[in-house]
């Protein structure tokens with residue numbers, strides 16, 4: 001019994017080619033504002049200008065969900081905005 005230790009030489013398979021698959025492609029959803037139902041492009045912290053304000057005011061969370069006391073904060077927000 002003899003064991004084969006090496007196959008035929010000079011016939012290596014070609015290395016995998018990944019040139020057509022750049023790894024830094026950003027999916028469309030990640031350039032969009034995180035806030036629910038918002039279709040704008042994000043500007044800061046994954047929010048559009050308006051929703052970044054909301055986030056700063058605590059109206060929405062970093063994930064784009066409404067805060068627990070959203071209603072209260074929203075009316076406060078509108079009051080401040082009005083001056």
Ligand SMILES: [Zn+2]
Nearest residue numbers: 033038048051
């Ligand atoms: Zn938005």
